[in-house]
Amino acid sequence: MDQVKGTPASGLFGATLGFFFGFAAVALFGPTAAKFKDILHLTPPMVGLLVAMPALSGSLLRIPFSAWVDTTGGRKPFLILMLIAIVGLLGLSVVIYMVMFNNLRSGAYGFLLLFGLLSGSGIAIFSVGISQVSYWYSQKKQGFALGAYAGVGNLAPGIFSFLLPVALHRLGLFNSYLIWLGFLIVGTILYYITGKNAPYFQLRQKGLEPVKALEQAKQSGQELFPSKSLIESLIVSAKNLNTWLLVILYFTTFGGFVALTAWFPTYWKSYFGLSLVYAGLLTATYSILTSIIRILGGAVADKIGGSTTAIISLTVMGIGALGLFLAKSIGIAVASEIILAVGMGVNNAAVFKLVPKLVSSAIGGAAGWVGGLGAFGGFVIPPIMGEFVAAYKSAGYAKGFIVFVVLAVVSIAIAYYIKLKAKA
Template sequence: MSERDTSAGADGSGIRGSPRRAVSILTFGYFVGFAGVVVYGPVAAEFEEVLGLSGLLLGLLVAAPQLTGSLLRIPFGAWVDDVGAKKPFAILLGLSVVGMGGLLTILVLAYPDGLTMTHYPLIFVFGSLSGCGIAAFSVGIADTSYWYRSRHRGTMLAIFAGLGTTSPGLFTIVAPFALLYLGLTGTYAAWFLFLLVGTGIFVLYAVDSPYFQFRKRGFDEEAAKARAKENGQELFPGGDAMESIREAATIRRSWLLTAMFFVSFGGYLALTVWYPSYWSNLHGLDVQTAGIVTALAFTLSSPLFRASGGAISDRFGGEETTIASFVVVVIATLALVVTRDLYLAIAATVFLGAGMGIASAAIYQLLPKYVPEAVGGASGLIGGIGGFGGFVVPPILGLFVDVQGVSGYATGFVVYLVLGVVSLAIAGLLYQSRSSTVRSRSPTPADD
């Protein structure tokens, strides 16, 4: 597809935007929305102290953004096939603005002296809304696939996912310093402004892929496809998206891949918000240093490893890469369970982020091999339910702290030790069965 920007001609043959513009604004929008992952994590200690939270309630609070951010990926990703990407993406960012605005209102009216546990349900709800932008992942993945031909698609998908997911790492560094200089209310006021401006920029510059542009001009389906092909689009919506999801849900292999993604990407989401408390409470780091260590050792590094995971999978095979990745996860979490040494914990965290990041990429590389009947639907299930691990696990880690005290921050990693072993078993099962699974199957467009 040509990179030049064109305008609709008198006959409606032109399109607005270009692939580069489209993916640039999609990546920017995802960067803005994905920052909601850490809406509470970097400043969790402040809420923990003011509200007097238990480990369980703290875990639920820091995980709140993942509740909507993961589950909304499924319906909003499917919605793209009906209306294009701009509308679903903008609505998700708008919900994030509402959530952040609600949280800011509570802080303005009640913080610090009037903020009590009676506010906890509202704080949880607004935190969940603030995480809606996380769900834009599935929207952006679909739209990027429509804008780019197969020879460039993999690279552009990696750029979208890799650069977009760097925002939690940057915010994990910035938020504690903002808390120091602006206070809690000032920090969220700045975040609200960032979201509001970012959403406005997205709405102003985002463009749907050519097929949807022509449909909105009144072309019927076949004419819209023909015009879109003339403008370089080669991939189109494959029919009823929700039916594809339902079909994928009936296939056992979809759930095996989802289970592994629950551990890899869900683990990345969960530990991104949990690590600041881990470094502060177990290793005695101040809030600012804990944010920097979390970002550099895990939240920023893991997406970089993930960006290389596709190429590694193509070179060595998705099954082999997944097995090796989960071996790294198991070894790293074992080290985190037993060590109380700061530097060894940092090293183990880097390896854990590498294992989770590369595994996440390898799982999507395996998807078209094992679920060719419903690639789109399985992608929604894996991304949505798999990412839900970011919400489920932090409260469990909090229970370890409630039962064991500070040492529970270390022993809680046994959760990912067990999940890593289970994922390793699943990856081994896929490796053993791959010859019969892929026999006589021709490549699909999703293999590109």
Template sequence: MAANVANAVGTPLRLSGSPSLGLGMGTWGFFIGFAAVALYGPAAKFFQAQMHLSGLALGLLVAAPQLTGSLLRIPFGAWVDRGGGRIPMLTLFGLSLVGMAGLVYVLMTMKALTASVYPVVLVFGFLSGCGVASFSVGVPQVSYWFPQNRQGTALGTYGGLGNLAPGLFTLILPYAIAAWGLGGSYLAWLVFLAIGATVYAVFTRDAYVFQLRKMGLPEETCRDIARERGQELFPKTAVWDALGLAAKDIRSWGLVALYFVSFGGFLALTVWFPVYWANMHHLDAKTAGMLGGLGFSLLAAVMRIAGGVIAERFGGERTAVVSFAGVLAGALLLAVAASFAQALAGELVIAISMGVANAAVFKMVPKYVPNAVGGAAGLVGGLGATGGFILPPALGVVIDSVGSAGYAYGFYAYVVLAVAAIAVAVAFMRSDAKA
């Protein structure tokens, strides 16, 4: 779609793009970038065998992409409000491509991986994980294309489809390794990322107000013209002020704590379950990847969509309390499981519960921090997601301490986190009842 408008001296100004294209490309960008969550998890067994990694080193390796992917969410999300989402997203892809290319070079040129290569592989994991931050770029990029009454549907579609990427890659990567080897598999991933970034670069258009800004028009004129074309939401001029305002509100930190357990926990278990199934239950890499990808990551992603509907009907606070109780139940099952069936039941319960909890937490953000929604979303999304980096190494330490039984005992950490999250969610529910 293209629209011709005129500036003050009558020169035609050509605007391009549409809400459907904005949603499609925003979701596509999120999908190809967010896949890096599963960069090392499905292949952990191969890296561990070749480099003889301890539990801590293995946990740090599979978690590496989550660190950069979490911390970069805040500055890159803020960058969108200055000039649109296209350049920030392409910058993240560029950093990811450097990391993936470096990893492929190491895997293709070395006859065998040794412990001495571990720091290099770790650094390339940090770089490749930059694409995980695409979430915070895509949210405002999509939002600015849609009116208020269509935000829920647009962002639900965006989040639901984009969140499928880690689960799908967890499923696919072990089969790719069996067919093409470790180096060939990551080379295929590099090609996919390059093609995906090219498609995004060619077809993505920023919302009208950003296109008009690049034409040098005054801000008010840009907004007036964009408003005539149907744009309702506009970027705030003081993004960092909103972050500061949100940080001063103690409720923002309560929401960060909840999201640390739900989404940070989701990221951590996405990369940890393939390790758990392979080493605790001695399953082959393909089966472990299938159980981790389909039984946890994909299920949790789908349940996040359903969780939005549930939270709309019953309220974010009640939904959070019940869903974190489910996380507690699933973690207990996994910690004490005496059979494969019990462990699988625990995984399914924790997947469903975490997916619903993720939706419940973000339902609460605009309610409790209404004066700084963008800032609160940045803090909650960015800092909460750091759980994906912190938890896997912690689980690895348990294994180093008690041996293979630590793969089960590590889930007691999720029991403790779930209890804490329930307490915080109950506090929110009580404050809501008093309001």
């Protein structure tokens, strides 16, 4: 028993801290998109692709790294992803320096795409932490624990969306990126100090045989245990229909969250003509509210069930998306943004309340598929919305929200199916 370091609370704290700083690695892209657009003369689809690049790697890397937790615990995958993100943010800083102070233009866009892709590994941390926290907590408490982990961690884009315009104004683009690089390095060090694997993985690392490690971990309070290797975890979870239904639900609201965190600064600036500071403030409002409400959503899911929570929250999201689609005034648009944030945040919590319940034999693999392919929405959606702008000019910024209306309707039907079949 004394061989195990940490408690569920400390395990949750370390994972949340690491995720917060990891997600901060990509918080720069949305607010600085307008700067890149002006400096490099980018088209709307090019801007859409640029802000989506971190979401591409951040979604796909979740799949293998989350499944890896089932074999080694979360610390090693967590730290590797943070180191990759540091390389990406360092590369972005160098490119920005060359563009601004050495007048580099040729190939700059390609390098921004490449290093943006690497920095997206900070988003991939999410699924690793989900698996890590899931093994620390009993199923009765997982809704709140996972909601707190994701909610607090997801605050990073909102907080930095608010701070970045101020930093850009006072410090400039290059210095702002250097400061964010420093944040990420500090966060990596803090996670290295505070991040702890669940008891079973600590005991296995100390050399205990699986059976003995299992027995001692149970005495420490651990309830869930990995039953598969990395590849087996991915295969078993992939064969479970519930995994793919949850992927769609998460694509809609977390993929949508990542997409809109990057898209809203451009939307507010280009559609309503707001300054970068006010656009950042409204984006931060959306991002922070979505994150905070996720904590409450986890507690609600613990009480009324994940699928019921999903049905209600997705309906709220659909109303918010429809409001943004129809909005002609900034007042209606802001109100709709708030409604959208509430629906998305609560559903994000509901989905991961359902993962351990519906795919209990391969939590890491399922969390990888759901978190990875679900977050892929952050890559897919911005370029689609960019096409609406290309086709309808300024009006396209509002028309593009029809994408979220459609996703909400489809997801409600899926959540209702889960409720009927799984009684979850």
